[in-house]
Amino acid sequence: MMLIKQADWKSVIMILISFVLMYLAIGRGFEPLLLLPIAFGMLLTNLPGAGMYHSEIFAGGHVNWAAFSDSKNFGLIDVLYLGVKLGVYPCLIFIGVGASTDFGPLIANPKTLLLGAAAQLGIFLAFLGAKLLGFTPYEAGSIGIIGGADGPTAIYTTSLLAPNLLGAIAIAAYSYMALVPVIQPPIMKALTTKKERLIRMDNLRNVSKTEKILFPIVVTAFVALLVPSAAPLIGSLMLGNLFRECGVTERLSKAAQNELMNIVVIFLGVSVGATAKAETFLEMKTLGILLMGVLAFMFGTAGGVLLAKFMNLFLPEGKKINPLIGSAGVSAVPMAARVSQKEGQKEDPSNFLLMHAMGPNVAGVIGSAVAAGVLIALFA
Numbered sequence: 001m002m003l004i005k006q007a008d009w010k011s012v013i014m015i016l017i018s019f020v021l022m023y024l025a026i027g028r029g030f031e032p033l034l035l036l037p038i039a040f041g042m043l044l045t046n047l048p049g050a051g052m053y054h055s056e057i058f059a060g061g062h063v064n065w066a067a068f069s070d071s072k073n074f075g076l077i078d079v080l081y082l083g084v085k086l087g088v089y090p091c092l093i094f095i096g097v098g099a100s101t102d103f104g105p106l107i108a109n110p111k112t113l114l115l116g117a118a119a120q121l122g123i124f125l126a127f128l129g130a131k132l133l134g135f136t137p138y139e140a141g142s143i144g145i146i147g148g149a150d151g152p153t154a155i156y157t158t159s160l161l162a163p164n165l166l167g168a169i170a171i172a173a174y175s176y177m178a179l180v181p182v183i184q185p186p187i188m189k190a191l192t193t194k195k196e197r198l199i200r201m202d203n204l205r206n207v208s209k210t211e212k213i214l215f216p217i218v219v220t221a222f223v224a225l226l227v228p229s230a231a232p233l234i235g236s237l238m239l240g241n242l243f244r245e246c247g248v249t250e251r252l253s254k255a256a257q258n259e260l261m262n263i264v265v266i267f268l269g270v271s272v273g274a275t276a277k278a279e280t281f282l283e284m285k286t287l288g289i290l291l292m293g294v295l296a297f298m299f300g301t302a303g304g305v306l307l308a309k310f311m312n313l314f315l316p317e318g319k320k321i322n323p324l325i326g327s328a329g330v331s332a333v334p335m336a337a338r339v340s341q342k343e344g345q346k347e348d349p350s351n352f353l354l355m356h357a358m359g360p361n362v363a364g365v366i367g368s369a370v371a372a373g374v375l376i377a378l379f380a
Contacts, residue, residue, distance in 0.1 A: 041273025096261030098240025116363025119329025122147030122300030147296025148368025167276025230373025304329035331364035
């Protein structure tokens with residue numbers, strides 16, 4: 001009864017939103033592994049009197065460490081949120097992502113790296129759009145990264161640049177990632193001709209074990225030297241991939257893919273959801289974030305498709321790229337690659353684009369991390 005008396009209409013709305021997100025996760029299967037913990041964290045933080053998360057401890061982008069000296073001043077989620085604030089959880093998740101990712105298609109066809117880079121167009125266009133809407137450069141950078149279709153990268157960037165927007169950006173990022181099969185196909189079809197969608201690509205060459213071992217080492221060194229602020233994400237991603245490919249750390253690879261990933265996802269989801277408190281979430285800014293987020297996804301999809309079409313102007317017959325795989329440059333792995341495969345088979349059921357699409361798809365993971373590093377270097 002006390003909780004009901006203490007509740008205000010904003011808290012009630014946030015609790016109802018958390019119920020909607022739970023329904024989307026459980027009933028519709030929209031990114032349930034992270035959307036469900038986020039929704040439950042949102043419920044916990046908006047229950048009047050629960051006292052599990054105190055945003056004032058993290059006010060101004062800093063941690064008030066003195067508050068942790070007395071257990072009466074902090075709650076459970078305050079402790080868990082330190083993993084987000086200090087950038088620990090996203091990097092741990094990237095170790096798991098790297099251990100789950102086969103970079104073979106990218107190594108076999110290196111030019112697909114350009115498609116992954118082109119798909120990051122949405123990040124920078126959304127950044128400019130957010131600035132025009134009145135967001136600060138820090139907030140605009142965090143909003144733009146939604147276009148990378150990479151939840152951990154969006155959370156990592158936002159925790160450094162605009163922690164006050166973390167809840168809204170995380171929900172937008174994971175909601176739109178779940179909607180990739182809905183958002184992408186109309187854009188892919190509008191930007192390509194039937195003849196282009198029917199292009200068949202040669203089978204990829206076999207990639208040697210030596211190449212797969214050297215790839216994460218070389219990429220880590222190159223990116224760390226080029227964009228040092230991207231090193232934590234790229235280094236974690238490539239460490240996980242090295243566990244997978246080296247052949248002598250199978251236990252570590254499996255642990256990164258399963259136990260580590262699952263535990264961190266729970267902590268990350270609940271912590272991020274807890275930042276979506278009524279007083280910060282129910283603002284006009286949230287609508288702006290949702291709008292620029294979907295535009296970022298659309299521009300990213302278009303960027304990959306259009307670059308593939310441009311590259312075909314210079315490629316000989318028999319070596320041309322099916323532009324449908326360009327849309328997989330957003331780093332929703334492997335969902336975006338499956339969308340490319342599905343759209344290609346609508347035109348020709350015997351045309352298999354999945355492995356070709358995995359090249360730009362995994363390149364998008366690298367591209368979004370590098371783009372995040374650029375934004376962090378500029379504004380952090």
